[in-house]
Amino acid sequence: MRLATALAKVTSLLGAFVAIAILMGLIGAGLLLPVVGATGTAAREGVGMFEQLPGDLERQPLAQRSRIQTADGKLISNPAQENRIIVDLDDISEEMQMAQVAIEDERFYSHGGLDPQGLARALASNATSDTTQGGSTLTQQYVKLMQQEEARRNEDSEALQQLAARSGMEGYVRKLRELKYAVTLEQRLSKDEILEGYLNLAFYGDNAYGVEAAAQHYFGVKAKNLNLPQAATLAGVVRAPGVTDPVHNPEAAVARRNVVLDKMYEQELISEKAWREARESELELEVHETRRSCMSSAHPYFCDYVTEWLLQNDALGATREEREQLLTTGGLTVTTTLDDELSKFVRNTTKDFTPRGNDYRLASAAAIVEPGTGHVLAIGQSSQYDIQESSDRISKTSVNWSVDYAYGGSEGFQIGSVAKAYTVVEALEKGVPMESNISVRRAVQVDANGNWNNPEEPGSRPVGTTHPAAIFTPDDFQEGCTLGQPEWAVRNAEDANHERQISLRKAVGWSVNTAFATLASQVGTCDIRDTMAAMGLNSGDGDEYGAGQAGVPPTFVLGADNASPLTVASSLATIAAGGLYCPPIPVLKIEDANGDEIPLADTQCEQVIDPDVAAGTAALMSEVIDPNGSGSLAQLADGREAAGKTGTADESKHTWFAGFTPNMSAAVWIGSPYEKYDGDLKDLTLGDHRVNGWLYGSKLAAPMWKQLMDRALDGEEIEEFDEPSQKMQYGEDKPVPDVTGMTVEEAIYELGKEGLAAQEVRVSSSAPVGTVVATSPGAGSTVKAGTTIRLSVSGGYTPPRSSPPPSAPPADDPPEDDPPEDEDPPEDEDPPEDDEPRFGPGATDESADTGVDAADGTEG
Template structure:
């Protein structure tokens, strides 16, 4: 089979070789007239010929331009080819010329349009292997690009198909045709004119054509000023502009750039020192802070950020072509009509409110928001406080082209830390595991930690008083408290609450949710399973800004140190509003071709990801956040309109959120700085004055994000009916009766899993016992008891030491607050009541316009044990 195939292939290629020889003889004898088009090349002499090629849309509109429409039918943008700036030879760096020749055609200056050596090598390679190797010269490539531009301009699909042919007779005919054109062109133009024409015509990725536009776009320079490293980067892009674009794939672009530099050195075009110096600069360094206007039509759109998002979304649609290049080609040349979901008035109003909330300020704080329709996933509004510009402001907050609302795949900065936005998913998993809305959580006695999270009264390793004398009550959690594979990476994890409050031994789940109590949620997560919470988040569409799954380790999964985009958060929270149905966010409802025929898009359908009763129970808990007793009290809507939501703040208050929903709309509002590579504020985010808002103390999700959410949602619902959700079932509210399973003698982890399967939660209390360390000695209530699922079970776990062997718990150094007395050693196995904790002052009830209640709308200290080795410490989350 192989030999027969090779023989046939060799015979065919020899025929082509013979035809080439005959053709060259004919051309050499002058018996064939120049092909139509080649004379035009000669007459225009170099770059002048490109004046007839289409430029940017505003200067030379195409008959087949596409249109992007808002939901009301108004035009948002008219995508069209091409971003190109024609320059003369003297305006192009010699390094650029050398780099392009080195990588594409090292014998460019020696051949006459056909490189016999390269062609012979290609023939032999193609005849003796299954690989297809080209023998095209730079001149031939130039011919092909020019012909394709003409075919695209004329809308000649057959000509485009023939130009793209690579195999069979069509491929051979195309090659012969290009050879004839190339030889003719070499007789009429100088080498420099051909090279300059090539550099003006080539596609350099990211919607930029020609070396001048590429230099400006990627490096904020001109073609005449390109350095060796910059020139080599651009030269490397041409062969595969989608795969090696410096923006989307900097690593691949850098590898290709280094190949170009190697070629330049091998051909004595640069010295070894110049090569090494150029390789010392990463592609990321070359483009960082330099990306500029690619002259896409979105820059003139009424909502350029949404326009960019739509364009990026369309380039992911297989229905428009096999590759992003093909999809872009179709979008910018085939007269498509793209109908989107954008409510222009709503989006404009949202943008205005964001700019009023975070006008230019010394703290480099900006804001962004996305609005999604529950039940459809339609993106009805998307805005941010910055001005859209490729000429970014120095802080990259006032002016930028980076879309803060979307994921990296759609041009976003990678998201922002979501903080306690993540806690909603722990509530879902708790209800899934049978914990009812009216449950009471048992929380272990707090330990004492330094401000850096070091556990000072650790019985196994007591620590001295910190030098600054500052200590805090903390919840202390250990590896075995969480699911295997989704636990902490250190021996322990200390968790702080806002204002060091809410350390009661028991807390209603409603209160924990409304006040966002960190220690309560860490306790709850240990009971319901951190791996399972991660799975719930993923099912509900919550992922990181770079597209990866949520980090399953407790500091991230519980307190939200992961990075997410506002659009992802809004779409995920819409699943609560719609009763557990998740719809992937979509900005486009329909795409029509130039004849008005609909192009079927491949879109992920809406899917039920949470049982409706579970969703209703979660909404019941999240409604408590948007109440006078909740951390989101500043988001209460006019007229008492029902709404649920969650505040969020990271550990240094640089990222704050309010995400909330009604049955009609889900909106996520972000307020903060340190977005992507924006300029950070040097000071602490405390006692700020931003626009007309004075922030006393740290910047929280309740400071600016929540009141901005309220203002927008009140406006957006002004003409909408007042709707509410149904009440969850009695079982979801109050739980059901189950029997405590036999867990005596089990490991702590296995016992917790057994309780979870029974729909119960288990807190841990360590007792002196000669039973193996970590094994369950007894439970309270006892094994076999019939209890409701809202009743927590206490697992009394052995320390491995008999009571007489145990050392008394070290007393912490006197603190500003009174400390809880250590429990006296208890005999085993008979259960003994733990000593009552010292009373704490109850939180003061909030007045109509007082400071917010003592919820955890500020960080919880991560301390040691923040995650697996090598992970970043968690955000202090509200």
């Protein structure tokens, strides 16, 4: 058949002129019936008009779907305006090529774009009907498909209407244009190129454009693997896809398939045996839905996240509109960082720990990233993805709790004492050694409103139930990051750990709020905020972390602001990576339709903290997962080294565990994304998990983190953190500052800034009561950072005792070092239940960002 092609090309223009002359004669005369004898002027005018028609139809790149896939190539979604996959003719089976030609244009290989026999038949039909047929060749159909595609792309409804015209003058004009384009196209393209274009452009019904997409959609195979009955089925759909697609019209599809098979047999393209077997075969569909939207994705929340990330990435264009156009029409292949199996495990684990529809309105979300790269390995949450939210907004939602608002998430959740990790980093940066002690404020008894027996406010006293708390004032913090109110009463979980001296290790391991508020006041709250920003911690709404805490800014150091699990995990990964911060990135590479890689926009990592500081921070945070730490339930399998931090806030409304190993970082949030449970979040049963006492991050989020990390690290090499230097552990020599004449609190503050602790001893002195009269070692002495300095504090002058005469009354007792309160504080009316030891395995979690514990306020 192909031998006649060359001859056909030579004679095609001549045949076209004659045919068009006849048609133009009809048009010029305003007649609908063919005039067999049309000659002379009419014919010449027809040829002239034919020559004036545009003849070069530019082939525009076809819109084709892109593919977003997991790291190992599994489909996540197909962003597309149309479900189309472009393939070469070599990737389409011979059966499919023969079937399409047989049913659409049996003389395709023997004509030059116009089929005189088909055109004659069309003219005869036009003489006896009101419609305009044109004996369309496959080349003419290809022309029409290209024009329709261009009109749809340009949203040109008028052009689409003209292309659909089948009668009258519009029908003849459309056919003339197609004939001219077809003739010209045959001069520029080979038959194989025309057939390839047609098979990629044709609509095969049920949103499948092009033979590759159709083959995958209906039969789950590639176009190159289509067998005879499958190929005949698809070839038969093109003429009337609305009524013959095999999903919605299986009987019509089979009938049409058999017509195609008959044509192939008549044209001697297939044997009688093949014809009979194909005709008798069942229609065996294996329908594969395309995931054009994230609704149908196996990873819908990640799909939403990565799609939005791509639409904000300059690699795909200068504007969002350009990026969306390329993503939905450019046939891109986007290989993501997502670990398919791990992500499924995360999703199932969140549902296990917080089953949907639980009475406590609790949900969960988690994120896992790779330190040193920022690769997002998995995210997941307990809800079902649905754009129609359930009434509780927890069971079903499209809000992605794992990521920031900018990527389809919420505005984050209070992270509680997870924020203390950044104070540790800043303290070590400032020279506070790991083996140092912290001098903590003396605790006073405060009521629920923070009232206490304040000597500067005569008559002030607590009312009702009281709790121990350390009082801080605006002068204790850096300007710009200080209190917007006169006082801040900071409490500890379970009212425990109110020691005047506490080691930094113990403060971290047991998450002692009063110790960290003291440490933050010494190293600088604004500096801590800057460290948070450098390490990638931002609020869930995208603002600087702590910026939204109007009125009481320092509370951000205890986690009063919101963040997402992904942000927390990637930020703490900085410590795991030796101080290298890598922004979270969900994409490994992007390839265009030709397989060429598109360079990603700059996502470079940056060294933001000293590696030795990172090593020291990791060592201190490993105390949390120690058997005696607050996060002991997070200990990993095989004795694998890990570090982390618990967090709890707002009466247990938000609980966290975030931690890392040298090669993995994860953050787990369990809480109430919207309205909190009306009762107390204590003594809970969630699925197979029991919580005794108050819900802290240590009790549910920590064991969930362990499950996720054990699974993520299964088979990975066991790595250890770098060893911090001697200087990081024990500090360097420091001069003792002169604090004589200062109040005790002022002296403690000044010593703390130098990484020195203080121990107060009352002495008899004529100096004002409460002021420092001497230090040991003395001012100017050189000591190691972390050393405890003995403060001699005036308790007022006490004359030396002398033996009184026998008749004289006994001398007054000297004033006590620590005067008692006016009266014993009232007993706690409803203390939180705690079945676990406070200073051993399973020790209770940290306390409040605002200084109120989980029993009747906020717990950090």
